[in-house]
Amino acid sequence: xxxxxxxxxxxxxFIAKAIVGDADAVKVTATxxxxxxxxxxxxxxxxxxxxxxxxxxxxxxxxxxESSVGADCxxxxxx
Numbered sequence: 001x002x003x004x005x006x007x008x009x010x011x012x013x014f015i016a017k018a019i020v021g022d023a024d025a026v027k028v029t030a031t032x033x034x035x036x037x038x039x040x041x042x043x044x045x046x047x048x049x050x051x052x053x054x055x056x057x058x059x060x061x062x063x064x065x066e067s068s069v070g071a072d073c074x075x076x077x078x079x
Contacts, residue, residue, distance in 0.1 A: 005034025008070035012037055015060060020045035030073075037064070038078045049077055 009028040016039055017023040025042035039060075041049050050057045057077060064070035 002034045004069045005030040005037075005073065008034075008064060008067065008073045009037055011067060011070060012039060012060065012064060012075060015063065016041065016049055019048050019056065021048070035073060037070075037073050037075050039075060040078050046077065046079070 009030050013026055013028045016026045016028070020026060020041050022042040022045055025040075025045065027040040029038050029040075030036070031038060039049065048056070049060070051059075057075075061075050064073055064075055
């Protein structure tokens with residue numbers, strides 16, 4: 001994993017752990033050479049990360065795309 005992808009994964013993980021109730025269940029993996037980040041959470045916390053009408057997920061993606069390390073990354077929230 002490239003340094004930028006690792007830093008982007010750490011950024012997403014930091015924000016997600018602040019949102020969820022079970023911070024130990026948060027896992028971010030980089031795939032496709034670091035261009036895709038997959039965020040996994042506990043089943044109970046998935047709604048918190050997505051938010052109403054996807055607002056929190058959109059905000060996470062916006063922060064990631066505007067950061068210097070995550071400009072080339074996409075974020076998926078996996079089941």
